Amino acid sequence: MSLRFVKQKQDQQDVERKQYAKDTEELQFGPLDKLDIPELVIVAYLFNPLTVMSCIGMTSTVISNLFLAFFFYCLVKGMLIPCLLVLAFETVRSFYPIVLIAPLLLVFSRNSVRRGVAIAVLFIVGCLIVAVANYFVLNSWNFLDGTLGFM
Structure with a gap:
């Protein structure tokens, strides 16, 4: 990459x-x-000490780093839909990756406000799809309090 x-x-x-x-x-x-x-x-x-300690501690940070690396790979390759899906998944999981919407818009909007708005709407729809899928898996909205409610 x-x-x-x-x-x-x-x-x-x-x-x-x-x-x-x-x-x-x-x-x-x-x-x-x-x-x-x-x-x-x-x-x-x-x-990187954070990477090494995350692997040793067997935290979910390793998986999150994998998804973020895949996001950056798709960003560099110019693949919009995988970027949106991975970013939506990570945003529903942790909310901090939402700051990556700015580079996504800069790369894919190409100075077009209309295209930027369309990408932002697709991102929001992706977040909603991931949240609804989580609801169907868990049969509860409690995951929102556990992930986003902490912040």
Whole structure:
């Protein structure tokens, strides 16, 4: 995922290179960045103390991190529907991931207010679908108090 991001940024940089100031060559992406940045991302994630302790403690954070990683993967790949579904699931589960609606809108709305509103409505519908599915599984709305009521 980070390799794809670096490639996208390098392609964007190649298109916009004429608009850059002449003294910014050292700040621009270079050929070695395709190798270095993805490796640093993997190392930073694997040796993050929060990640290590979450695995040791066998918390649900590991599953949440998996879903969030899948969200970012779909975001980079440009897959709107999986992004919305995963974000809706995580938002109903924990509510903190709702802040990721901003990057989702920035990536997919493409400066169109109408498209942004449509995406926001789809997100809300996705959250409602996940909440109703939880109700049918548990036959109770108590999960809302246990997940969102805490906050």
